[in-house]
Amino acid sequence: MKTEVYILSGFLGSGKTTLLKRLLEAERNASRKVAVMMNELGKVSIDSNAIEEDVALKELLGGCICCTIQGQVEAQIQGLLMDAKPEVIYIETTGAAHPVEVLDAVLSPLFAEKLNVKGIITTIDGQRWLQRKSLSPQLQQLVLEQTRSASLVIVNKMDELSDSEQAKISYEIQSINPNAKCVLTTFSSVSIKLLKNEQSFDQQTIERPKKKETTTLSTFVYQFKSAISQTDFEDFLRGLPDSIYRIKGYVKFNHSSLPYLFQFSYGMPLYMKEDMNLPLNLVFIGENIDWNEISSSLKSLERTVDRGTNQ
Secondary structure (H helix, E strand, C coil): CCEEEEEEEECCCCCHHHHHHHHHHHHHHCCCCEEEEEEECCCCCCCHHHCCCCCEEEEEECCCCCCCCHHHHHHHHHHHHHHHCCCEEEEECCCCCCHHHHHHHHCCCCCHHHEEEEEEEEEEEHHHHHCHHHCCHHHHHHHHHHHHCCCEEEEECHHHCCHHHHHHHHHHHHHHCCCCEEEECCCCCCCHHHHHCCCCCECCCCCCCCCCCCCCEEEEEEECCCCECHHHHHHHHHCCCCCEEEEEEEECECCCCCCEEEEEECCEEEEEECCCCCCCEEEEEEECCCHHHHHHHHHHHHHHHHHHHHC
16 A cells, blocks of 8 residues: 655745644554654754654655755655654654745655555635745745645635735635635634545546646656666656656666666756666656656556567
C-alpha cells in the first residue's frame, strides 16, 4: 500500500503548525502510523516541540525544501519509508516554499511509486490576504501560487472578519482556484474527513474514461520496461505542452547498457550517465494534463524499439 503524503503550505503565522497538530491528533485517534517532515529556514527548529515523541520526525533546517536543501529531501523521505514505514507523511513547508518545487523535491524517481500525494493544503491568514497588496510583488506572486496550486485552502482568523470580508475572500480565492475547496475557520479547525476526501494527485493508475480533473496541478509516474530511442524520446519532449513543469527520473537508451539520470525543467532537458542500473521511473508534474495521453505516447516509444528489434 502506498504512503499518503500531504503538503502543508502557507505563510508563516497562517496556521500551518496548528493545523498539523490537529491532524496528528486525528491520526492518533484513528491509530494510523504517522511521520512528519518539518522545514524551517533557520538553523534552529522552532515548531518541532509541537510533535509528540511517538511520531517519526525529520527536520530540514537552514534552507527551503524547494531550493537550497532540495537534495536532502530524498534521503530524509527514503529514511522515513524504510525505518518508520508510515501510512501517512505530513510535510510542513516554510512560508517561502513554492508548491511546484516542493512536489519536485518530494517525488524522487527512486520511490515515487510508493507515495500517494493526496494534496497541497494551503493555509491563509484572512487579514493578511485582504492586505496582500502591501506586500512586495514577489511575495504577492508567492501567495497567489500557493493558493492556485492548492487542493484545499483554509482561511484562518474568520472571527476577525466581517461577513462582507469573508464573502470577498471566498470569491477571490474561488476566482484564482475554482477547483479547490475553500474553508473559512479559526485556529485551523477543520474536519480530517475533508482532507481524506481529497482526490489524489497521483495519476499513475488511471484507467477510467477521461473526465475533468478536480485539481489542476497533478503528478504522474511512468515506469519503462525497456530501453528506448533517444531521438524518439526527444521528439516526444518537443511535443509536450508548456504546462508540464518538471520531469525527472531514469531512462535507458538503446545505445547504452546503463541508464541516464534525466531532468527536464522549463523546457530544458538534462542528461547525466549513471554507473549502475536503477529503476526506470519518470516522474512528471504538470497542470491540466491528460496523463493517459502521455502514458500512451511513452508506451509507443517502447513499442517502436521492439518493432525495430524484431525486424
